[in-house]
Amino acid sequence: MTTPLVATTGNITIAFAGNPNVGKTALINAMSGSKLKVGNWPGVTVEKKEAKMQHAGMQLKLIDLPGTYSLSPFTIEEQVCRDYLLVDKPALVVNVIEASNLEKSLYLTQQLMEMEIPMIIALNMWDEFESRGYRFDIDAFSQALNVPVTTTVGPTGKGTKELKELIIERAADTSLPTAFLYPGPIEQEVTKLMAEIDGKNFAKGAPLRWLALKLLEHDPYSLKKIEEIHNLDVSHYGTEHRQRLSEIYPNLDKALAQHRQQQITRLARQVVTAPEQPKADLTDLTDRILLNEWTGLPAFLGILFVVFKLTFDISTPFVDWIDGLVNGFLARWAGLGLEALSLPPLVVSLVKDGIIGGVGLVLTFVPTLMCLYLFLALLEESGYMARAAFIMDRFMYRFGLHGKAFVPLLVGFGCNVPGVYATRALESDTDRRITAAVMSFMSCGAKLPIYALFTAAFFERSQAWVIMSLYLTGIIVAITWAIILRKTRFKSDIPAFVMELPPYRFPTFKMLWASIWLKTRAFIKQAGTVIAVSMILLWSLVNLPYGAAPKDTVLGMSSRAVAPAFLPQGFGQHWEAVAAILPGFMAKEMVVGTLGVVMSVQQDNEPKADANFTEELKEQAVGFKDSAVTAGAAVIGSILPTPFQIESEKADSPLMAGVRKTFTPLSAFAFMVFNLLLISCVSVVGAMTQEFGGRYLGFVFLITTGTAYVASTLVYQIGRLLGFS
Amino acid sequence: MLADTSLLNQTIGLGEPKTIDCFPAGAEVEIHAVSGDRQLCKRMESMGLRPGKQVKILKNRGRGILLKTENTRLALRLSPAFVLEAVYPRP
Ligand SMILES: Nc1nc2c(ncn2[C@@H]2O[C@H](COP(=O)(O)OP(=O)(O)OP(=O)(O)O)[C@@H](O)[C@H]2O)c(=O)[nH]1
Ligand SMILES: [Mg+2]
Numbered sequence: 001m002t003t004p005l006v007a008t009t010g011n012i013t014i015a016f017a018g019n020p021n022v023g024k025t026a027l028i029n030a031m032s033g034s035k036l037k038v039g040n041w042p043g044v045t046v047e048k049k050e051a052k053m054q055h056a057g058m059q060l061k062l063i064d065l066p067g068t069y070s071l072s073p074f075t076i077e078e079q080v081c082r083d084y085l086l087v088d089k090p091a092l093v094v095n096v097i098e099a100s101n102l103e104k105s106l107y108l109t110q111q112l113m114e115m116e117i118p119m120i121i122a123l124n125m126w127d128e129f130e131s132r133g134y135r136f137d138i139d140a141f142s143q144a145l146n147v148p149v150t151t152t153v154g155p156t157g158k159g160t161k162e163l164k165e166l167i168i169e170r171a172a173d174t175s176l177p178t179a180f181l182y183p184g185p186i187e188q189e190v191t192k193l194m195a196e197i198d199g200k201n202f203a204k205g206a207p208l209r210w211l212a213l214k215l216l217e218h219d220p221y222s223l224k225k226i227e228e229i230h231n232l233d234v235s236h237y238g239t240e241h242r243q244r245l246s247e248i249y250p251n252l253d254k255a256l257a258q259h260r261q262q263q264i265t266r267l268a269r270q271v272v273t274a275p276e277q278p279k280a281d282l283t284d285l286t287d288r289i290l291l292n293e294w295t296g297l298p299a300f301l302g303i304l305f306v307v308f309k310l311t312f313d314i315s316t317p318f319v320d321w322i323d324g325l326v327n328g329f330l331a332r333w334a335g336l337g338l339e340a341l342s343l344p345p346l347v348v349s350l351v352k353d354g355i356i357g358g359v360g361l362v363l364t365f366v367p368t369l370m371c372l373y374l375f376l377a378l379l380e381e382s383g384y385m386a387r388a389a390f391i392m393d394r395f396m397y398r399f400g401l402h403g404k405a406f407v408p409l410l411v412g413f414g415c416n417v418p419g420v421y422a423t424r425a426l427e428s429d430t431d432r433r434i435t436a437a438v439m440s441f442m443s444c445g446a447k448l449p450i451y452a453l454f455t456a457a458f459f460e461r462s463q464a465w466v467i468m469s470l471y472l473t474g475i476i477v478a479i480t481w482a483i484i485l486r487k488t489r490f491k492s493d494i495p496a497f498v499m500e501l502p503p504y505r506f507p508t509f510k511m512l513w514a515s516i517w518l519k520t521r522a523f524i525k526q527a528g529t530v531i532a533v534s535m536i537l538l539w540s541l542v543n544l545p546y547g548a549a550p551k552d553t554v555l556g557m558s559s560r561a562v563a564p565a566f567l568p569q570g571f572g573q574h575w576e577a578v579a580a581i582l583p584g585f586m587a588k589e590m591v592v593g594t595l596g597v598v599m600s601v602q603q604d605n606e607p608k609a610d611a612n613f614t615e616e617l618k619e620q621a622v623g624f625k626d627s628a629v630t631a632g633a634a635v636i637g638s639i640l641p642t643p644f645q646i647e648s649e650k651a652d653s654p655l656m657a658g659v660r661k662t663f664t665p666l667s668a669f670a671f672m673v674f675n676l677l678l679i680s681c682v683s684v685v686g687a688m689t690q691e692f693g694g695r696y697l698g699f700v701f702l703i704t705t706g707t708a709y710v711a712s713t714l715v716y717q718i719g720r721l722l723g724f725s
Numbered sequence: 726m727l728a729d730t731s732l733l734n735q736t737i738g739l740g741e742p743k744t745i746d747c748f749p750a751g752a753e754v755e756i757h758a759v760s761g762d763r764q765l766c767k768r769m770e771s772m773g774l775r776p777g778k779q780v781k782i783l784k785n786r787g788r789g790i791l792l793k794t795e796n797t798r799l800a801l802r803l804s805p806a807f808v809l810e811a812v813y814p815r816p
Contacts, residue, residue, distance in 0.1 A: 104773035104794070258777065284793075498769060500799060
């Protein structure tokens with residue numbers, strides 16, 4: 001034997017290809033110690049990733065490709081895989097196959113074998129396969145394809161040693177897999193076509209047989225790709241061959257598919273033996289309850305209720321703690337420090353309220369987001385999320401929404417920000433955009449204080465009903481817009497779809513943490529900058545010219561200027577009402593706060609007279625511990641349902657008196673509707689920009705603001721016609 | 726299991742290809758044809774819904790179907806752009 005080619009270079013590039021969710025990434029992690037993201041649903045890896053390792057004195061470069069069902073790609077991720085194999089030509093392909101889904105996997109294997117790249121097959125999830133009681137004739141399988149085969153278990157790394165050895169061996173002996181043969185007449189035409197295109201420019205470097213087959217099939221993706229690369233229309237190749245074949249095979253597509261499937265079935269029957277007594281499958285048993293006609297929906301609602309409630313119950317104490325830490329503690333001490341430096345009060349206020357306040361606001365979202373991400377990750381990793389989508393699809397379908405849109409929208413009721421991020425679970429961009437657009441109509445938790453104040457002031461006896469009617473208004477508007485958007489801007493039928501429901505699996509702590517941390521970090525980094533900058537901007541509006549009376553600040557003056565625009569809603573006569581809207585944009589909680597400020601209501605949160613830094617620092621630490629205890633108690637308390645807690649204002653606070661003077665019941669209702677339908681806050685703006693770009697944000701901003709304006713006008717005007725005041 | 730299927734076969738009429746939503750939940754059938762939008766069909770084929778493949782119908786809600794083939798569960802939403810025909814396999 002000659003010296004193996006690779007031994008001289010000592011460097012091998014190995015691509016891992018296979019169906020989605022078969023454990024390619026888990027396998028690479030186990031082999032190389034890398035920490036690439038693993039998850040129990042199809043489509044975790046969306047870009048090509050790399051891991052390097054040393055073995056037997058050689059450097060192995062493992063390429064993690066997005067999962068794909070075929071090399072005639074349907075999605076962008078799948079294209080990544082095909083293009084890599086065609087263009088970058090790795091020395092070796094490891095085809096990862098889920099042993100329990102042999103027939104499905106072999107469809108891709110057939111195509112990989114046509115790529116003329118040396119190949120190894122890893123039968124992954126071998127543990128699951130064996131526990132199902134099946135048997136596999138590995139030798140026969142290996143011989144039939146002329147490909148070395150080994151068994152692996154990704155998470156434990158079992159079998160990876162053998163896989164490494166095989167890789168080294170195979171890199172030295174570069175024999176190719178046997179080609180899958182088609183029936184005689186088709187083979188004849190393929191051979192002819194191969195001769196025809198051999199030596200042509202566009203055929204250089206590509207596997208000839210594969211290319212001939214694609215031309216014969218008239219595969220649109222491949223044709224397009226060639227046109228892109230070589231600027232050459234090759235669609236006429238294969239036309240006459242197809243014509244000749246049409247006598248024998250009126251439908252060539254079908255004939256090819258049938259033939260491939262026949263070969264696959266034959267091979268699978270030859271190598272896999274089913275157990276005499278099939279074992280009860282845990283996933284099937286669980287699905288019998290969770291997807292059952294009668295128990296499925298209640299189980300779904302129950303799970304959501306618990307997730308939702310736990311998220312907010314666990315995070316609220318921490319949110320309060322962070323709020324106190326930043327705004328109470330840090331801001332105060334920074335303020336005192338800056339004053340000690342005798343800086344002008346303007347600068348002190350900017351740093352204290354603008355910058356520290358802005359950063360603090362971003363941080364207050366973190367506990368909620370992390371809790372939510374934890375639960376979403378649990379649902380996703382366990383395999384339940386796909387089922388929830390299946391359950392909801394029948395309802396959501398009518399509104400032009402995808403079944404998977406339900407969860408993000410529900411999350412939106414707590415806070416729109418994680419809701420917008422949660423739309424990532426939807427595959428199609430159109431579905432994501434529609435879902436995110438209607439997200440703002442889901443009344444978020446921060447809007448509740450507004451309702452609490454106004455209902456307490458005007459609708460004392462029917463407070464709960466009024467609040468519920470507001471939530472309902474939001475939902476109806478959201479549904480209406482979803483239908484409109486689907487019919488206009490995103491003109492498309494909701495497509496036929498197919499979704500794989502992964503088997504139920506226990507999520508590992510590592511998987512959960514990776515998922516939470518990645519998302520949280522992205523939030524802090526990107527949304528954080530947008531929010532902080534907007535906070536400073538809004539601070540200037542509320543505080544400049546510095547020291548002026550509320551009605552003479554930029555905010556006061558501009559509200560007085562635009563106030564007449566709100567005459568149709570019934571609250572335009574009072575600039576104070578209008579002034580509260582804009583700061584509400586920082587955080588909806590601020591609507592109430594601003595009303596307090598502009599109505600010059602005395603506030604009683606003056607700092608303590610004598611301050612002691614170390615004492616207060618200790619208090620903060622104790623506060624964190626207390627938060628943890630409260631959160632822990634909340635977990636237990638959550639299981640017992642408690643209704644919405646409305647923090648109602650004290651019956652006759654000066655603020656309520658002020659509100660009563662400024663609003664009538666009807667204009668108060670219009671004001672609530674206006675705030676309900678408005679985009680929630682800058683944090684949502686940050687999230688939307690990050691996810692969909694500024695243009696789409698602009699569009700959403702327009703429709704939400706427009707809807708809010710029109711709807712609140714309608715409420716006021718129709719209300720008046722009906723005789724309310 | 727097998728006895729069940731063949732009994733069903735006799736009552737429903739063996740060997741008649743029908744669209745997949747005509748089969749009751751629990752039926753074990755063989756895919757007969759995949760037709761409609763070409764791209765979509767190729768997609769479905771690559772995901773394992775190919776003529777000749779054995780599938781079990783887990784849920785049938787008309788438009789929404791849940792299938793199991795080998796160890797894969799597929800949730801489908803049917804539309805005129807995608808027609809899946811199946812047939813009871815010959816015993
Ligand atoms: N029981 C078992 N589970 C496995 C095995 N390999 C991977 N898994 C689990 O299967 C799921 C999918 O693993 P990934 O490595 O993300 O799969 P992938 O092929 O990279 O998926 P995509 O990136 O979506 O194409 C995860 O929940 C893994 O923990 C295995 O050998 N046995
Ligand atoms: Mg992966």
